[in-house]
Amino acid sequence: MAKELVLGIDIGGSLTKIGVVSRDGKILHRTIYPTEASLPFDHFMARLKEVVNGFRNKLHPGQQLVFVGVGAPNANPMTGNIENPPNLGWGKVSPLATEIERAFGLPVVIANDANAAALGEMLFGSAVGMKNFVTLTLGTGLGSGIIIDGKLLIGQHGVAGEIGHVNVEPGGRQCNCGLRGCLETYASVTGIRRTVFELLAELNYDSELRSFSFEELNGENISDAALDGDLIALTAFKRTGEILGSKMADTVAHLDPEAFIISGGLSKAGHILLDPLIESMERHLFNAYKGKIKILLSKATRADAILGPAALAWMEIDSMKFS
Secondary structure, three states: OOOEEEEEEEEOOOEEEEEEEOOOOOEEEEEEEEOOOOOOHHHHHHHHHHHHHHHHHHOOOOOEEEEEEEEEOOEEOOOOEEEOOOOOOOOOEEOHHHHHHHHHOOOEEEEEHHHHHHHHHHHHOOOOOOOOEEEEEEOOOEEEEEEEOOEEOOOOOOOOOOHHHOEOOOOOOEOOOOOEOEHHHOOOHHHHHHHHHHHHHHOOOOOHHHHOOOOOOOHHHHHHHHHOOOHHHHHHHHHHHHHHHHHHHHHHHHHOOOEEEEEOHHHHHOHHHHHHHHHHHHHHOOHHHOOOOEEEEOOOOHHHHHHHHHHHHHHHHHHHHOO
């Protein structure tokens, strides 16, 4: 029976996922509940304390929580704060690490949620054995995490790897970050929804997607339609794959990764997304990289999101032991 355990916390704009995780990635206890991000940070902390205390009461004699890893939007590992989160109504700065350490009496390490997910893939997922790879999460936005020589790339200011905010089209679609033409406004669930509605106005094809309002349309609707042969949905995935693939080729030129690991709602479309993506990436690659970069789908489920923050905690424990 595992004696030392860590707490993995994944904070999203809609849902928070928490779990108790062993060193080998086994999730002993877990729960998912609404973040209620429009309410104050103090409310979030009160709910978190309630859940974690419930976990502690379930531990067997001899088991103990020794560390907390947290993945959250705009989490800065250098300051321990969540800074200027677009989908959390907690103000410009929330002292996340300090408050969690105070609440539970445990050391805390935090990271951007996409960065934590990359560590989860390396320790427990599709990137086991890899030292150089990039994760792309195609959800509401486009999250990314970069691993170089087995280490998370965070940069000088703690915010490296924002591939979703490289420019695709100057003066293009408005992004929530304040810029225009960001990659995530084209290659994400939100982005492909916008593409679908542009295509519905542009083309006269019959499409089951015409029966959806913009609010009703989601990645699953579009993926299902594409898998059924819907021409609007297929065209939307083709355009999305072409744009994303070209920017992945740019990333390869910067980093020379072994693989990209793709997750999130759009990944559910499988080859319908991957075929145009791979074709576009290979077409835009410098010759030295052609045919060498693997594209993999993540095996992680939504509930597995806690494995990223847990991996963050275990790696921090190991770095402290050998420092």
